[in-house]
Amino acid sequence: MRKRLGWNVMLLVVLCFSFVMAGCGKKDENAGSSSANALDAIKQRGKLVVGVKYDTKLFGLKDPATNKVEGFDIDIAKQIAKHILGDENKIELKEVTSKTRIQLLQSGDIDMIIATMTITDERKKQVDFSDVYFKAGQSLLVKKGSPITGLDSITKGTKVLAVKGSTSAKNIREKAPDATVLEFENYQDAFNALKAGQGDALTTDNAILLGMQKQDPNYTLVGGNFTDEPYGIAVKKGNSDLLQAVNDTLKELKDNGEYDKLYEQWMGTKPE
Structure with a gap:
C-alpha cells in the first residue's frame, strides 16, 4: 500500500512539473524569446x-x-x-x-x-x-512669458516636471540640484500638470517637447539642448x-x- 502511494505521489510531481514547463513554453510562443533564435x-x-x-x-x-x-x-x-x-x-x-x-x-x-x-x-x-x-537632446518646456529661459534660470523652489523611469529626471537633478523635481507616470500627465500650474517647467527630450509645443502653442522650448540623448x-x-x-x-x-x-x-x- 505504501509503495503504491509513493508511486502516486511521484506521478503527481511529474505531472505538475510538466504543466509548469508547458506554461513556460506557451509564454515563449507569444513574444520575447529569451534565446538567441528570437528571430526564428x-x-x-x-x-x-x-x-x-x-x-x-x-x-x-x-x-x-x-x-x-x-x-x-x-x-x-x-x-x-x-x-x-x-x-x-x-x-x-x-x-x-x-x-x-x-x-x-x-x-x-x-x-x-x-x-x-x-x-x-x-x-x-x-x-x-x-x-x-x-x-535627441534634453531641453525645457515652459509657458510663454515664463521667467525661466534655461538651466541657469532654475533656482531653489523651481518645480520641474519629469516622467518616472526616464533619464530626464536623473539629468535634471544633476544639472539643476536646487530644483524640486516632480515625477509623473507618462508625458501626457506631466504636460497636463504643467498646464494646470503644478510646475514651472517640464523636461524631457526636445523631440517630445516639440510634440507638446505643437499640441499647445502657448508653450515653448527654452535654453536649447543640455544633453545628448540618442x-x-x-x-x-x-x-x-x-x-x-x-x-x-x-x-x-x-x-x-x-x-x-x-x-x-x-x-x-x-x-x-
Missing part, C-alpha cells in the same frame, strides 16, 4: 510584438477617436516588421511607459522596445541596443540575430532615403 520565433509566429508609447506626439500617440497609434517610432516598427516578415501589417503594438518598458521586455511580453528610449551605459547592462535611430531600439540581451535584423533595417532605410522621408514627415525638418 518571430518568423514562426508570423507577428512582431513591439512596445511603443501611446502618449508621445510625433513618436507614438493613440488617437482616441480611431484607436490608431501613429508616429515616427510606429513607422520604424512597421519597417522592421516588413524587413523580417515581408509585411508591415504583421505587427502588434503594445503600450509601454518609461517605467514599464524594460520590465515588459524581460518578461517576454514584447520582442523589442521602440519608445523614445535613450541609450545609456546603465541600460546596456539590461538590454542590447541597436544603432542610433534618432538623435535613441536606440532595445531587444533582450543575447538576441543577436534579431538585433542584426533591426540594424539591417535601419541601414536600408537610410540608404534608400526612406528614413529621411519619415523623419521630415513627423519632425517637419530634415535630419542633421
